[in-house]
Amino acid sequence: MIxxxxxxxxxxxxxxxxxxxxxxxxxxxxxxxxxxxxxGKSTLLYLLAGLRFPTSGHVxxxxxxxxxPRPQSGLILQDYGLLPWATVQxxxxxxxxxxxxxxxxxxxxxxxxxxxxxxxxxxxxxGLAEERHKFPGQLSGGQRQRVAIARTLALRPDxxxxxxxxxxxxxxTRESLQALILELRAENNLTQVIVTHAIEEAAMLGQKIxxxxxPPNRNPEIIDNSxxxxxxxxxxxxxxxxxxxxRRRMGEG
Amino acid sequence: MKRRDLLGSILIVLLLWHIAALxxxxxxxxxxxxxxxxxxxxxxxxxxxxxxxxxxxxxxxxTTLAILLAVPAGLLLGQSxxxxxxxxxxxxxxxPIPKVVLVPVVLLLFGVGDFPKIIIIFLILFFQILxxxxxxxxxxxxxxxxxxxxxxxxxxxxxxxxxLPASLPAILTALRQSVGxxxxxxxxxxxxxxxxxxxxxxxxNGSTLFNYPAMYAGIVALSLMxxxxxxxxxxxxxxxxxxxxxK
Numbered sequence: 001m002i003x004x005x006x007x008x009x010x011x012x013x014x015x016x017x018x019x020x021x022x023x024x025x026x027x028x029x030x031x032x033x034x035x036x037x038x039x040g041k042s043t044l045l046y047l048l049a050g051l052r053f054p055t056s057g058h059v060x061x062x063x064x065x066x067x068x069p070r071p072q073s074g075l076i077l078q079d080y081g082l083l084p085w086a087t088v089q090x091x092x093x094x095x096x097x098x099x100x101x102x103x104x105x106x107x108x109x110x111x112x113x114x115x116x117x118x119x120x121x122x123x124x125x126x127g128l129a130e131e132r133h134k135f136p137g138q139l140s141g142g143q144r145q146r147v148a149i150a151r152t153l154a155l156r157p158d159x160x161x162x163x164x165x166x167x168x169x170x171x172x173t174r175e176s177l178q179a180l181i182l183e184l185r186a187e188n189n190l191t192q193v194i195v196t197h198a199i200e201e202a203a204m205l206g207q208k209i210x211x212x213x214x215p216p217n218r219n220p221e222i223i224d225n226s227x228x229x230x231x232x233x234x235x236x237x238x239x240x241x242x243x244x245x246x247r248r249r250m251g252e253g
Numbered sequence: 254m255k256r257r258d259l260l261g262s263i264l265i266v267l268l269l270w271h272i273a274a275l276x277x278x279x280x281x282x283x284x285x286x287x288x289x290x291x292x293x294x295x296x297x298x299x300x301x302x303x304x305x306x307x308x309x310x311x312x313x314x315x316t317t318l319a320i321l322l323a324v325p326a327g328l329l330l331g332q333s334x335x336x337x338x339x340x341x342x343x344x345x346x347x348x349p350i351p352k353v354v355l356v357p358v359v360l361l362l363f364g365v366g367d368f369p370k371i372i373i374i375f376l377i378l379f380f381q382i383l384x385x386x387x388x389x390x391x392x393x394x395x396x397x398x399x400x401x402x403x404x405x406x407x408x409x410x411x412x413x414x415x416x417l418p419a420s421l422p423a424i425l426t427a428l429r430q431s432v433g434x435x436x437x438x439x440x441x442x443x444x445x446x447x448x449x450x451x452x453x454x455x456x457x458n459g460s461t462l463f464n465y466p467a468m469y470a471g472i473v474a475l476s477l478m479x480x481x482x483x484x485x486x487x488x489x490x491x492x493x494x495x496x497x498x499x500k
Contacts, residue, residue, distance in 0.1 A: 046399075051399055051402060051403065068407075069403045069404075069405065071405050074403070075403035076400075077399065077400050079394070079396045079397075080400075081399065081400025081401065082397075083401075083414070083415070084496055085418050085419070085421070085496045086418075086496075094401070094414065097414065098401070098404050098405045098414065099405060101409075101410050102405070102407070102410065108405040108410070109405055135495075135496040135499055137496060137499055148400070155404070
């Protein structure tokens, strides 16, 4: 699904964050990208989203070279990215509006664009039906992130990219949204990449974990975590062992 | 603002005015009652309403023109760092020039009639709106733009769904600021080369006819126009930006 071929990325005049970096993600896989701040994990996600482009090398998604954001990829950011002047309902429908604005051109919107889709099922499911006429300023952080998730999922993406999506939320809210991400994975054949600095989150959500260190990152360090993917995993000894292992490895880096 | 508070303020201002007029006891400051009588007379003979409408038209036309040209220009500069770098020095240079001093030049260039008055007010409002809208567009969080772009939005959709709605509060702020300015400029612009408008009316009654009650009636009418414009902006803000009023 994702294929990074010898990718080098550097910000203006700075040493590269990635250098000849190769990485593959299979369809339907759930990855967590873990690393300290400044390691380039958000950069990696923006490269996958088609919002940044490698200095050299290639980023292929679903077999084609990324030249712009792909209509089938969904992106969820830490700060929600909601329009403050639009209601919950309008925010959730924003993706549809953008697509209708361009029509099915295959570039901004998929060429098999369906008309008259409804966000209502997603608002219902994410517990936002009562809030649909409120503005983002009237919602809690968890609710705002749910709106962003509804907006993204309503477009039926095949890939979900998340950048520290739950970092600014309190623990119970964070855990309930993590459970939601696990549910979604079980239902759809959704490829997921979640970027996080929280070891516990990576251990819960990543069936595979990509560990990044201080730049430049050359060779991907990959940890298999196929035991994850259900809510009970948090209480298993496997989880405890993994978290301990990750903490040790991050400490070394 | 509550209606009762507004009414209270009006009464206090009238009372202070009345006391001042009694203390001064000169024709140059008639009491509110005398001015009220003159206002009614001037309203009923159809003189003042026509001056009022001419002035209102000039303000509304110049404001509309300023919005139509300054908002797109401000948005354009606000979303492109390169364009902004190119034009920012020019704006810095032109913005602080008091455009009122250009009145004689504009009159010479455009002659008599409404057009030069509209141009003068337009020139002043244009820069106010341009700068506010540009800064608002510059201040949009990059995360918001990224996430809307990830939904498929290109430049045109970003304009339509992000930049334009984001600039609405700035436009309204600019409008509120410009009400006071445009009313003041209106007076100066209407001093010359016209026989209509509240500016002319106030000047003519005060300096030529020495009809002070009628002059004050004109001042009251001009203030009322400012007040009406203020309330219109308030009303627009509540209609167009309800999200700014939530708690």
